[in-house]
Amino acid sequence: MSDVFELVRRVADASLPVLITGETGVGKTAVARALHAESERAHGPFVSVNCAALPESLLESELFGHVRGSFTGATSARSGLFVEADGGTLFLDEIGDMQPALQAKLLHVLESGSVRPIGATRERAIDVRIVAATHRDLRKLVVSGSFREDLLYRIEGVIIDVPPLRQRREDIPLLAQRMLEEARARHPQATVERFSSAASHALLEYRWPGNVRELEHAIGRSVLLGRGQTIEASDLPTPRAPGPSTSARDFGDTVIPVRELQREYAAWALERLGGRKMITCEKLGIDSKTLAKWLSSDEG
Secondary structure, eight states: OHHHHHHHHHHTTOSSOEEEEOSTTSOHHHHHHHHHHHSTTTTSOEEEEETTSSOHHHHHHHHHOBOTTSSTTOOSOBOOHHHHTTTSEEEEETGGGSOHHHHHHHHHHHHHSEEOOBTOSSOEEOOOEEEEEESSOHHHHHHHTSSOHHHHHHHOSEEEEOOOGGGOGGGHHHHHHHHHHHHHHHOTTOOOOEEOHHHHHHHHHSOOTTHHHHHHHHHHHHHHHOOSSEEOGGGSOOOOOOOOOSSSOOOTTOOOOHHHHHHHHHHHHHHHTTTOHHHHHHHHTOOHHHHHHHHOTTTO
């Protein structure tokens, strides 16, 4: 995560859009908020919308606004989130789920720096920094025709990839302690005060498929339901037996392309080094673009 934090600091004041990638629950929203807080726009609003949570018609109105009477139910005018975020940051979470028609309108806003509400005849200039996030492979969506390639080029000015929690286990003790304190603050009647040594070990052993979000829910539940002062291992998710490795296969008699072997070895090295891409590149003797190419399933 030190690589992530360093990149956040370096690009915070840049005008380029930022695309945050990573599995569900890794903390992409937290990274987006950090980008805003570290930027010169920190005094302005931080406005967030989940593109997967709203139907297309409602999302269009939420983003761009509408004038009164522009459609059935539009009994009053709405400025829209782009206008609300003027002077600040607009965070488009799960942008990979945005419908193509809205993608075209979003592209126009990014290119023109202005927005026109539904039913309006004039556009309004806006000054908004776009930060988008997705757990999906947008390049695969481009190939399938469900995501616009020109929009992808617009939003990936800088890409920040947030590694899953299983690749940064050294973060778990600090995260767990902070979440314990926050859960106790939310539930002052709770008796739980600490983790047992067995529970601390269980936190490190579990693979956390839901990442930081799952960790937070597990600790919050343990604090709320705990009967004593200590969280025990039995209060936490049971460690799962490791499944088939994705980076160290049993080849048997099968001959595979060198590019596939390259991808698997790079994935193994990245996981072995705790998901730290800069160190992985140094160990492999390659640059970051080459590592990204090796790890790409499209190239594999």
